[in-house]
Amino acid sequence: xxxxxxxxxxxxxxxxxxxxxxxxxxxxxxxxxxxxxxxxxxxxxxxxxxxxxxxxxxxxxxxxxxxxxxxxxxxxxxxxxxxxxxxxxxxxxxxxxxxxxxxxxxxxxxxxxxxxxxxxxxxxxxxxxxxxxxxxxxxxxxxxxxxxxxxxxxxxxxxxxxxxxxxxxxxxxxxxxxxxxxxxxxxxxxxxxxxxxxxxxxxxxxxxxxxxxxxxxxxxxxxxxxxxxxxxxxxxxxxxxxxxxxxxxxxxxxxxxxxxxxxxxxxxxxxxxxxx
Amino acid sequence: xxxxxxxxxxxxxxxxxxxxxxxxxxxxxxxxxxxxxxxxxxxxxxxxxxxxxxxxxxxxxxxxxxxxxxxxxxxxxxxxxxxxxxxxxxxxxxxxxxxxxxxxxxxxxxxxxxxxxxxxxxxxxxxxxxxxxxxxxxxxxxxxxxxxxxxxxxxxxxxxxxxxxxxxxxxxxxxxxxxxxxxxxxxxxxxxxxxxxxxxxxxxxxxxxxxxxxxxxxxxxxxxxxxxxxxxxxxxxxxxxxxxxxxxxxxxxxxxxxxxxxxxxxxxxxxxxxxx
Amino acid sequence: xxxxxxxxxxxxxxxxxxxxxxxxxxxxxxxxxxxxxxxxxxxxxxxxxxxxxxxxxxxxxxxxxxxxxxxxxxxxxxxxxxxxxxxxxxxxxxxxxxxxxxxxxxxxxxxxxxxxxxxxxxxxxxxxxxxxxxxxxxxxxxxxxxxxxxxxxxxxxxxxxxxxxxxxxxxxxxxxxxxxxxxxxxxxxxxxxxxxxxxxxxxxxxxxxxxxxxxxxxxxxxxxxxxxxxxxxxxxxxxxxxxxxxxxxxxxxxxxxxxxxxxxxxxxxxxxxxxx
Numbered sequence: 001x002x003x004x005x006x007x008x009x010x011x012x013x014x015x016x017x018x019x020x021x022x023x024x025x026x027x028x029x030x031x032x033x034x035x036x037x038x039x040x041x042x043x044x045x046x047x048x049x050x051x052x053x054x055x056x057x058x059x060x061x062x063x064x065x066x067x068x069x070x071x072x073x074x075x076x077x078x079x080x081x082x083x084x085x086x087x088x089x090x091x092x093x094x095x096x097x098x099x100x101x102x103x104x105x106x107x108x109x110x111x112x113x114x115x116x117x118x119x120x121x122x123x124x125x126x127x128x129x130x131x132x133x134x135x136x137x138x139x140x141x142x143x144x145x146x147x148x149x150x151x152x153x154x155x156x157x158x159x160x161x162x163x164x165x166x167x168x169x170x171x172x173x174x175x176x177x178x179x180x181x182x183x184x185x186x187x188x189x190x191x192x193x194x195x196x197x198x199x200x201x202x203x204x205x206x207x208x209x210x211x212x213x214x215x216x217x218x219x220x221x222x223x224x225x226x227x228x229x230x231x232x233x234x235x236x237x238x239x240x241x242x243x244x245x246x247x248x249x250x251x252x253x254x255x256x257x258x259x260x261x262x263x264x265x266x267x268x269x270x271x272x273x274x275x276x
Numbered sequence: 277x278x279x280x281x282x283x284x285x286x287x288x289x290x291x292x293x294x295x296x297x298x299x300x301x302x303x304x305x306x307x308x309x310x311x312x313x314x315x316x317x318x319x320x321x322x323x324x325x326x327x328x329x330x331x332x333x334x335x336x337x338x339x340x341x342x343x344x345x346x347x348x349x350x351x352x353x354x355x356x357x358x359x360x361x362x363x364x365x366x367x368x369x370x371x372x373x374x375x376x377x378x379x380x381x382x383x384x385x386x387x388x389x390x391x392x393x394x395x396x397x398x399x400x401x402x403x404x405x406x407x408x409x410x411x412x413x414x415x416x417x418x419x420x421x422x423x424x425x426x427x428x429x430x431x432x433x434x435x436x437x438x439x440x441x442x443x444x445x446x447x448x449x450x451x452x453x454x455x456x457x458x459x460x461x462x463x464x465x466x467x468x469x470x471x472x473x474x475x476x477x478x479x480x481x482x483x484x485x486x487x488x489x490x491x492x493x494x495x496x497x498x499x500x501x502x503x504x505x506x507x508x509x510x511x512x513x514x515x516x517x518x519x520x521x522x523x524x525x526x527x528x529x530x531x532x533x534x535x536x537x538x539x540x541x542x543x544x545x546x547x548x549x550x551x552x
Numbered sequence: 553x554x555x556x557x558x559x560x561x562x563x564x565x566x567x568x569x570x571x572x573x574x575x576x577x578x579x580x581x582x583x584x585x586x587x588x589x590x591x592x593x594x595x596x597x598x599x600x601x602x603x604x605x606x607x608x609x610x611x612x613x614x615x616x617x618x619x620x621x622x623x624x625x626x627x628x629x630x631x632x633x634x635x636x637x638x639x640x641x642x643x644x645x646x647x648x649x650x651x652x653x654x655x656x657x658x659x660x661x662x663x664x665x666x667x668x669x670x671x672x673x674x675x676x677x678x679x680x681x682x683x684x685x686x687x688x689x690x691x692x693x694x695x696x697x698x699x700x701x702x703x704x705x706x707x708x709x710x711x712x713x714x715x716x717x718x719x720x721x722x723x724x725x726x727x728x729x730x731x732x733x734x735x736x737x738x739x740x741x742x743x744x745x746x747x748x749x750x751x752x753x754x755x756x757x758x759x760x761x762x763x764x765x766x767x768x769x770x771x772x773x774x775x776x777x778x779x780x781x782x783x784x785x786x787x788x789x790x791x792x793x794x795x796x797x798x799x800x801x802x803x804x805x806x807x808x809x810x811x812x813x814x815x816x817x818x819x820x821x822x823x824x825x826x827x828x
Binding site for chain 2: 574577581587591633681
């Protein structure tokens with residue numbers, strides 16, 4: 001009864017916040033093109049113009065969406081300038097937005113089947129403003145992709161080599177003997193500090209005799225580990241845990257780890273592991 | 277054309293706020309299982325970990341949703357600990373979430389047909405994290421219930437007696453002669469103070485000669501009544517009104533009653549009624 | 553496969569904020585009546601009770617929605633008083649809400665086919681509260697309109713002459729030689745100051761030798777123009793640009809123009825144009 005072409009999903013990620021009507025207008029544009037679409041707000045609270053943060057949030061989220069979901073992503077400090085507007089088909093998903101590194105984790109993790117510069121105005125709104133490509137270009141392109149899928153990729157504009165798309169550094173940190181030098185790749189709205197170390201790199205996190213995380217600049221060291229937030233009663237002290245995003249992170253129960261530690265996006269963190 | 281099994285509704289209630297991508301990811305999981313679902317955000321601004329507040333908001337809302345709506349509710353300070361994860365079929369609706377009292381008003385008001393501990397991993401995501409059961413357990417279970425209804429209740433896990441589910445006190449206050457001793461069961465985001473007295477307990481609120489509400493601790497007394505907010509021009513003075521949730525409440529026009537009165541969740545309030 | 557009567561759109565605009573469950577409850581009511589509806593949040597952050605602001609946001613947004621979209625609009629300081637509750641069919645869209653000027657831009661820009669006072673309780677919830685007509689009247693009426701369209705307009709209540717609906721002043725400013733006397737019709741959440749001058753009134757904004765905007769009360773003059781936000785590196789200085797809403801506006805890059813200029817909603821602004 002439900003086949004692949006009905007109820008396609010368009011997921012929206014922006015740094016617009018939710019105060020204005022802009023996101024509502026984008027949804028109006030999308031519903032006008034693809035009436036049976038399922039529109040999902042991934043989040044609209046990416047810190048303004050922080051492309052690296054948007055890239056990470058998208059990278060931690062896309063796998064939970066069904067095949068053929070179209071992600072329309074607008075964290076776009078260069079809107080109106082010469083940065084490219086692109087669509088990318090990678091793994092089982094489509095991604096539409098500016099070519100500014102927002103899709104770095106996708107490109108690092110998934111096979112890129114095709115990419116295209118959105119140069120065909122037939123898929124844009126008739127009047128394209130200088131400042132709101134989310135409404136005028138990305139939303140209509142995303143809605144068409146949701147309805148028609150990969151068959152129209154070639155029509156959207158000029159094909160480009162996915163290897164030429166802009167990428168931010170996403171490389172996972174390396175082991176040096178019993179040490180991992182990493183950094184903070186995301187600070188969530190609760191102040192949890194997400195490190196660049198995937199849980200798969202340290203699958204026995206909770207079985208190791210000792211794990212010590214150090215912030216060299218802040219001269220802070222954390223050696224407590226917790227499986228979940230309700231584990232252990234003491235508040236106020238930072239602890240190491242496995243974040244649900246799939247990365248090792250630092251939190252304070254009923255508190256804000258970023259404030260407690262004095263750490264921010266990009267800061268260095270070193271893990272020293274004792275296996276005996 | 278539209279039958280009971282198409283366009284099922286899943287309503288989400290959490291204390292996550294809307295800043296993170298977590299709610300978006302839950303919707304991705306749900307849409308992947310039940311593509312024609314109607315996903316509704318009930319609210320994500322339950323005060324963090326305040327189970328009693330979540331229970332009240334759900335209790336004041338569920339009757340407005342169509343039969344077979346599945347409520348996925350995550351106010352879950354005990355996530356990862358031994359608290360049960362449950363599905364409940366009561367009245368005409370389904371409820372999925374932690375067994376921590378969140379469904380107290382439902383259990384008090386509706387007939388519970390069945391309850392089940394969500395012990396069957398076939399209905400969970402393949403990898404269940406320690407900290408995000410909203411994504412890994414409650415969302416996929418809710419999506420399956422939305423699609424297949426009560427027929428799968430038994431498959432979701434071990435049946436439990438609904439009378440054994442955790443309940444918070446929801447009992448409505450009692451009359452003592454012309455007095456009702458009640459308390460504040462909810463403070464909304466405008467600072468309105470919702471009392472535990474249902475409007476049905478005092479249906480002639482606006483016809484009685486005098487109604488006096490007293491906060492014994494704050495030593496404040498309120499005897500003004502208003503049928504609606506635009507009724508009466510004076511700002512700043514608290515008044516008694518019938519809240520749209522179905523409970524008697526205290527508000528300040530263009531102001532914040534909780535601040536004006538100095539009252540908070542749980543505080544005692546006494547109503548003295550003069551019927552002549 | 554998709555015809556005009558499936559997947560109708562209901563767009564919601566309110567001043568409720570997103571903290572309470574009220575909007576979720578309205579969606580529950582709508583989905584119960586019209587299960588295949590596409591519900592879109594236009595915005596819920598209209599400044600509380602600011603009807604003029606709601607009118608402007610709606611006016612800048614509705615054209616982006618598909619034909620037959622029903623806009624349910626609740627910025628309603630007079631709820632419970634004698635203000636009328638109406639449905640309006642104008643252009644290709646339907647509008648439901650209080651008769652308080654919220655539809656002023658629609659009435660100025662579109663042909664009004666029909667208007668009706670919502671006096672037929674058969675289209676309301678059984679129990680209508682004094683304070684929440686959004687849930688009890690506007691949502692069920694909007695859902696019925698979304699499903700059945702203009703055919704039921706006459707059933708909703710007493711027909712009224714659209715020319716008698718309440719209107720706020722929306723007239724566009726006039727030229728006086730090389731001068732336009734205008735005012736600020738909206739301040740968005742970024743502090744951008746939207747003027748009452750449509751871009752169509754000054755289509756050669758960026759080709760004119762000089763354009764000077766003056767705030768007479770604040771004694772501030774702005775003569776810098778920018779095509780988009782990334783154009784020009786300097787922060788802190790206000791500039792003139794064409795807002796994506798279709799109006800000329802004043803912004804500060806990475807700043808707040810309303811604070812920088814000291815201007816607010818309703819303030820006068822004068823443009824002096826030198827064409828040589």
